Amino acid sequence: MNLIDHSLLEGYLVRTRWFGGKGRPFHVTAVRQLGELTDAGRDPAVRVLLITVEYADDEGGTELYQVPLSAYDEFDDRHSHAYVGAIEFEGRERHLYDAVHDRDAMALWLRGFIAAEPSGRADVGGLRFRRVAASPALDSELRSSPLTGEQSNSSLRFDDTAIMKLFRKVNPGLNADIEIHDVLTNAGSEHIAELYGWIELDLDGEVLQLAMLQELLGTAADGFELATASVRTALADPELTVAESGGDFGGEAARLGEALAEVHAALRERFPLERRGPDATAQLARTMTERLERALPIVPEIEPYADRLRALYDSVARLDGLDVQRVHGDLHLGQTLRTSHGWRIVDFEGEPGRPFAERALPDSPWRDVAGMLRSFSYAPGVVEMSLAGRPTEDEEQELRGERAKEWSAIAREHFLHGYATACDPDDAKAATELSPPLQALLDAYEADKAVYEAIYEKRNRPSWVRIPLDALERIAAR
Numbered sequence: 001m002n003l004i005d006h007s008l009l010e011g012y013l014v015r016t017r018w019f020g021g022k023g024r025p026f027h028v029t030a031v032r033q034l035g036e037l038t039d040a041g042r043d044p045a046v047r048v049l050l051i052t053v054e055y056a057d058d059e060g061g062t063e064l065y066q067v068p069l070s071a072y073d074e075f076d077d078r079h080s081h082a083y084v085g086a087i088e089f090e091g092r093e094r095h096l097y098d099a100v101h102d103r104d105a106m107a108l109w110l111r112g113f114i115a116a117e118p119s120g121r122a123d124v125g126g127l128r129f130r131r132v133a134a135s136p137a138l139d140s141e142l143r144s145s146p147l148t149g150e151q152s153n154s155s156l157r158f159d160d161t162a163i164m165k166l167f168r169k170v171n172p173g174l175n176a177d178i179e180i181h182d183v184l185t186n187a188g189s190e191h192i193a194e195l196y197g198w199i200e201l202d203l204d205g206e207v208l209q210l211a212m213l214q215e216l217l218g219t220a221a222d223g224f225e226l227a228t229a230s231v232r233t234a235l236a237d238p239e240l241t242v243a244e245s246g247g248d249f250g251g252e253a254a255r256l257g258e259a260l261a262e263v264h265a266a267l268r269e270r271f272p273l274e275r276r277g278p279d280a281t282a283q284l285a286r287t288m289t290e291r292l293e294r295a296l297p298i299v300p301e302i303e304p305y306a307d308r309l310r311a312l313y314d315s316v317a318r319l320d321g322l323d324v325q326r327v328h329g330d331l332h333l334g335q336t337l338r339t340s341h342g343w344r345i346v347d348f349e350g351e352p353g354r355p356f357a358e359r360a361l362p363d364s365p366w367r368d369v370a371g372m373l374r375s376f377s378y379a380p381g382v383v384e385m386s387l388a389g390r391p392t393e394d395e396e397q398e399l400r401g402e403r404a405k406e407w408s409a410i411a412r413e414h415f416l417h418g419y420a421t422a423c424d425p426d427d428a429k430a431a432t433e434l435s436p437p438l439q440a441l442l443d444a445y446e447a448d449k450a451v452y453e454a455i456y457e458k459r460n461r462p463s464w465v466r467i468p469l470d471a472l473e474r475i476a477a478r
Contacts, residue, residue: 004031004096008085009051009067012098017151018168020063020352023459025056034066034201034210035126037108044070044097046105048127048210050170050203059294066170066210068099100154100166106144110158113197113213114138127210128200132185135196138162152352162196163216167349171356172206177349179360180326181212183270184263191259191345193217193337217344223336226252227379227411234407235383238399242406249407250414253376256336257418259343260372264327264365264423271326274362278320285317288448299454301469308476309447316444319437324362329354331368332375351452366438369419370445374453374471376411380404381467447475 006028013019013028030052037046048068055061069084071094082101086093099105112129115122117137122129142158154166167175181195194215200207227249234247242248292309295302302309328335329350337344350359384404416434434442453468 004049004087005085006031008087008096012067012084013051013053013065016098018154019065020152020169021053021055024059026053027056028052029054029062034203034208037105037112037125037127039108043072044099044102044105046070046099046102046108050208058297064170065168066166067168068105068166069096070099070102070105071096100156101146103144106156106164107140109164109199109211110138110142110144111140112199114140116197126201128202129197130200131197132182132195134185135194136161153349157216157218160218161216162213163193164211164213165347166211167209169352170208170210172203172208173356174207174360175209175212175349176329176360177347178209178212180267180348181214184266187266187269189263189266190341191263191343193344193346217337217339220337220339220344222334223256223338223343224333224375224379226338227333227376228383231380231383231404231407235380235387235400235403238396238403242403242410245403247407249376249411252338253411253415254418256343256372257415257420258422259345260331260368261419261422263345264325264368267326271362273323273325276322276324278318280322280324281319282317284322285313285444288313288316288444288451291448292451295451295455299458299465299469301465302451302454302472305472305476309451309472312440312444312447312475315440319441322364322441324364326360327363327365328368328371329359329363331371333372333379334375364441364445366442367445369416370442371449372415373412373442373446374449374468376415377408377471378453378467379411380408381470382464385464385467443475443478447472450475 009028009031010026014022028051032050032052034048034050036048046068048066051065051067053063053065070079071089073092073094075095076097079097079102082098084096084098086095088094112122112124112127113131115124116129116131120131120133138158138161142161144156144158146154146156147163153168155163156166157163165177167177178195178198181192184192185195196213196215198209198212200209202208230247230249230252232247234242234245236247237245289310292302292306292313296306328345328348330347330352331345335345335347337346381404384401387400450468450471454465454472457465457468
């Protein structure tokens with residue numbers, strides 16, 4: 001495998017959903033084998049590669065990506081959609097596939113987890129498989145199926161028993177998703193999918209965590225899909241108010257706010273709340289301003305709002321301090337699942353756009369709140385865009401826009417109320433009205449999230465950039 005041509009990997013990376021460098025000039029500069037999983041010499045032979053990507057634009061920098069490849073002597077039509085290419089290896093041609101899409105290859109991962117069940121650890125093929133003590137035993141006959149909704153990582157399910165997330169962009173050190181799920185699983189939290197185990201290895205004196213295995217919530221509904229379905233109901237007849245249409249999402253939003261407050265409380269028990277002084281708010285404002293300045297050349301449409309956003313960030317810099325703790329860090333409706341027993345929050349890996357070293361740092365819980373507020377604006381924006389091509393009267397289109405804003409306002413208000421009430425049931429005012437400093441902090445977090453979204457959309461879905469731009473316009477107008 002060390003003979004694999006770098007251009008072969010570059011060609012595959014740009015075809016994947018999870019590669020974060022699409023739209024940027026880059027080269028693969030190094031390929032390192034981390035481990036090898038085999039079954040008595042039979043195909044597939046699976047090698048886990050660590051690929052170094054170096055960017056050649058002004059932003060520059062390098063990233064590490066995990067790419068597990070399964071190899072066969074013969075081309076296999078079953079995996080043609082995940083075909084990487086062919087190489088010469090030990091005097092013969094070998095065909096390479098992304099192993100996540102190869103059921104026979106992923107069975108080797110499953111065996112590693114099963115081997116770890118008695119003791120909680122098994123070393124297989126250079127990889128260390130770890131199991132949580134209270135997790136259920138696994139059946140070796142479970143079959144894998146890759147999921148299609150993941151973007152920054154790759155996930156697959158083992159029948160109706162478990163789900164494995166393979167981290168694509170990796171970095172030495174503890175992975176926040178594993179660390180927090182381990183803590184919340186041991187705390188008995190009802191608002192997460194239980195952690196069953198994970199895969200890691202030692203690399204140059206540090207741990208590198210590659211994947212995690214969790215409880216599969218097979219009957220759960222995706223939070224964003226639920227929200228957009230609700231919006232479609234609300235916009236089906238714009239003559240009706242949101243309440244009259246049956247598309248009111250307020251109740252679900254309130255329950256989600258309560259769930260988030262309970263998760264934050266559980267995290268505070270393991271990672272205590274810290275009070276940080278003015279230096280922390282000044283640094284937070286600098287970080288937000290720096291993101292804004294980096295975004296302007298990429299999304300010049302932000303420029304009309306830039307001065308007012310800078311002023312907002314300056315107001316954060318003048319706050320007298322900040323309460324911080326471990327948080328989700330990248331919360332939105334797509335990171336939630338609605339089960340018959342309530343809301344579950346998933347993917348505690350942190351914001352993909354932030355450096356790994358920053359993702360696990362304590363932050364204000366209001367960052368998570370702001371992320372969810374952005375999602376309650378994103379859902380109607382996405383639905384409106386999907387309806388934009390339909391022939392309709394200008395008056396109906398305008399009314400539909402008003403209903404979309406009404407849906408968003410109701411969801412945002414109920415979510416905030418549910419969150420604040422669960423945080424402090426004895427403070428009725430806090431549940432209905434935020435103090436000016438707290439409102440400024442929340443606005444700044446929301447604006448910062450919208451700037452991040454604008455960069456992502458500009459690079460990946462340019463026609464969607466209007467959604468975060470509308471949010472920046474609204475926030476800047478306050």
